[in-house]
Every structure is written in structure tokens, then in C-alpha cells.
Amino acid sequence: MLCEAGADAFRINFSHGEAEQHQRRIDSIRQAEAPAGRPIPIIADLQGPKIRVGTLPGGALSLRYGQTLDMEAAVQASSPDVIPLPHQELFDVLVPGDVLKLDDGRLQLTVVEVGKGRAKVTVDVGGKLTDHKGVNLPGRTLPISALTQKDRVDLDFALNAGVDFIALSFVQTPEDVEEASALIGGRAKLIVKLEKPSAIESLEKIVALSDALMIARGDLGVELPPERVPVIQRRVVSACRQAGKPVIVATHMLESMIEAPTPTRAEASDVATAVYQGADAVMLSAESAVGRHPQTAVAIMDRIIKAVEADPDHWTQLLSTASQPRPTAADAISFSARNIAQLLSCKAILAFTNTGSTALRISRERPHCRVLSLTAHEKVARQLSLAWGVHSVITQDISSFSDMIEHAEEVAVHEQIAVKGDTVVVTAGLPFGRPGTTNMLKIIHIGDGFTDRH
Numbered sequence: 050m051l052c053e054a055g056a057d058a059f060r061i062n063f064s065h066g067e068a069e070q071h072q073r074r075i076d077s078i079r080q081a082e083a084p085a086g087r088p089i090p091i092i093a094d095l096q097g098p099k100i101r102v103g104t105l106p107g108g109a110l111s112l113r114y115g116q117t118l119d120m121e122a123a124v125q126a127s128s129p130d131v132i133p134l135p136h137q138e139l140f141d142v143l144v145p146g147d148v149l150k151l152d153d154g155r156l157q158l159t160v161v162e163v164g165k166g167r168a169k170v171t172v173d174v175g176g177k178l179t180d181h182k183g184v185n186l187p188g189r190t191l192p193i194s195a196l197t198q199k200d201r202v203d204l205d206f207a208l209n210a211g212v213d214f215i216a217l218s219f220v221q222t223p224e225d226v227e228e229a230s231a232l233i234g235g236r237a238k239l240i241v242k243l244e245k246p247s248a249i250e251s252l253e254k255i256v257a258l259s260d261a262l263m264i265a266r267g268d269l270g271v272e273l274p275p276e277r278v279p280v281i282q283r284r285v286v287s288a289c290r291q292a293g294k295p296v297i298v299a300t301h302m303l304e305s306m307i308e309a310p311t312p313t314r315a316e317a318s319d320v321a322t323a324v325y326q327g328a329d330a331v332m333l334s335a336e337s338a339v340g341r342h343p344q345t346a347v348a349i350m351d352r353i354i355k356a357v358e359a360d361p362d363h364w365t366q367l368l369s370t371a372s373q374p375r376p377t378a379a380d381a382i383s384f385s386a387r388n389i390a391q392l393l394s395c396k397a398i399l400a401f402t403n404t405g406s407t408a409l410r411i412s413r414e415r416p417h418c419r420v421l422s423l424t425a426h427e428k429v430a431r432q433l434s435l436a437w438g439v440h441s442v443i444t445q446d447i448s449s450f451s452d453m454i455e456h457a458e459e460v461a462v463h464e465q466i467a468v469k470g471d472t473v474v475v476t477a478g479l480p481f482g483r484p485g486t487t488n489m490l491k492i493i494h495i496g497d498g499f500t501d502r503h
Contacts, residue, residue: 097218
């Protein structure tokens, strides 16, 4: 039902559930592909480290503005006015003046004194603190790997289950990305979740090392002033587009629809803004995971996207911010394909691709027509479905130029992209089957017949 409403990809949150439950969800998604008529990617979202308070006496502690109390590196509080924090690594980097945010930023403390495994704090924003609430230390890079032992077990399971993307949480440095990439070993694409300000400081390096990015605005908003999050979102979307890396805008997009049957106007504008900026995907979280109206939320988000893409000003803006061709034949071909499609009002650009790189380059250019990726590899087809505007079609291997042209026509007609008399652009790499060789562009008119194509 969610596929029918417009969902193109599914995220499985490994913070919740057991392996058997995850496998059932993966099986259900795979079974939905055939009726949907398109490849559907699965994202395994790893939990990452969780910095949480320990166990409090009676399960809760009331914090009053201006109050001074102690924190200690312990699982359980030693006295009623002590906050246990079983993470020695956090105490190792604390200095007076540091700000701690608890319970998703609802409570705030300032460090006034630091000792061995202890710290004295004052309460800036009070309230009720309960057991195991999350703790954030804005502005500090913690000496913690982005992959816990649980994550490593979940990663092994997800890769064996054949997921298409791994989403990596708690990324602080480029080294975190390199560690995860080495473990994945090319068996899936890597999505870096931008949750920590330190990752933004190394944005260019992280974009270069990743296959895709996710702007986790909820987590960023805990550690950053709210006015900085929209600025960072725009910067990240722009950086990903220039690099040709898909980017997902996530968190709180249609938050009110967890309960309500319609979103607020501000939420609709928020989704539209992400589309206008050039995001490849917008993501629902609790709205579709535990909300009362999951199918409606997907359908409304789909309608918002289509409304933006029906706005002529949207395309004018996309073209004005188009990337410039890099000094490679493949980038020049993709750039030219977009311009030719625009000039000749082509119905589609068809990209024959072995690894997906050709289709990603064309997607980066945001052509004002359909983009079809034609690949013999099922996993590549699924992974490309996350990229802007790309509709993936699984085809047989192409061995000759004439086969390519004939098959391009067949696919364009079968997918109801073009009819006789329409014009499409075809890109590929010669010789066929060799990765990274995009070097050919052909304009074809549907129905002209092969003898006219030489």
C-alpha cells in the first residue's frame, strides 16, 4: 500500500526490533517489488553509540533552574542528587563551560568543575530527568567509534540479508566513514547520517567518501541552534549535488501526521523547500513507522513533491544552479545530455550503466525529462532508485551498438516514456560492460527504424 501511495525506498531502523523482525520486513519489501513494477531499495539504519544517563533513585530526578549537582561515571546513582553517566569517555573530554543537553535538548546543564570520573554542573533548563535519557555534548568530538559491537552484528546481518544501503549513525570524522566502508567492502552503498556538528566541519571529505548522505535534522537540532539547521541543510544539498551524491532530507517533515490526518501548512512548506533546494529524497520517520495515517502521509508527501515539480520556477532555479562539467568525458557527456534534452524537448535520457555512475551523473544535472537507468544488475537498479528522477529498469547485457539502440527504443515505449515520433537521448560506455567508460551520446527518434540510425 505504501508503494502505491508513492514510497520509493524503505528504511529499517535497527535501533528497534530483533533480527527475525527485520528479516520479515525485508522479505515483505522484496515481495512488493513485482506488483510495484520498479526496483525498491532497502536502507539498514544502524543504531550507533547512545550516550545515556544511568539509573536514577526512584527512576527520576527533578532538576531546578540554578541548581548545582554532581555527575559521576557510574551505571547507578550513588546518592539522590547525583546523575549517573556510564561513559568515562565523555568525562575524559569535558572542560568547565561545556554545555550538556539531555532528553533531546529538553534539559540543559553547564559544566562548572571537572574531576576524575566526576563533574559538577549547574542547571540551565530544568525539568524531570528519567532513567536512560540521551545526553549530547555539543561542540565536542568524542573518542568513540561510530560502530558499536551491536552495530557490527547488525551490519553483518543486514549485508547477508542483501540490503542495498547501510546508514551510518554518529559520524564525527572522515575516519568513521572509512572504517564503515572497509567493513561493508562494496556489498552495499554507504549513507552517512549527518547528526553531529563535527561532521559538518569535514563535510567535503565526508561527501567524497560516502555514497549518499542523510541530513538528520532532529539530531543536528539538538546540538546546534535551530536557526543554523536550515542553513546547513541548504549547504549539504548543494555539496551533494555538485558531487553527484544522493542526499536525503529527514526528520520532522510531516510530524503532526503521527496523529493528525493532514499536515500543517508549515510542514508542507518544509517538504517543498527541500525539493526546491534539489534534495534527491525526503523521508518520513515516525509518521509512517508508528503513525495513525502512514499511507496518507506518504500520499501527501508525494503530492507536495509533484506540486513543486509542476512549478516552472523550480526548473529555472535547478538549471541556474546546475553543476559545471568536470574535466572527464563521462561528466561532459552527462552535461551535454541534459542540454540536448532541454533544447530538443526530449522525453527521456536513457543511461546504459554497469555500476550506476552514468545515471548518477545525469541525475546530478537535473534534466527536465525522465531519466531511465538500464542495467543488468538488480542491486545497481535498486540503489539508483534513491537518486533524483531516476527510474531503473533491469535489462539484459548489451553487446553491440545496434542492440543498444533497439533496446533503448523498446524500453522507452514499454515504460510508457515515449511513443512513435518522440525523441530521446541515449548514453553509454564503449566498449560495453566496462565500468567507468561513459563516452557515447546518441539522439534517436522513436520508430525511425535501425537503417536510419547510422
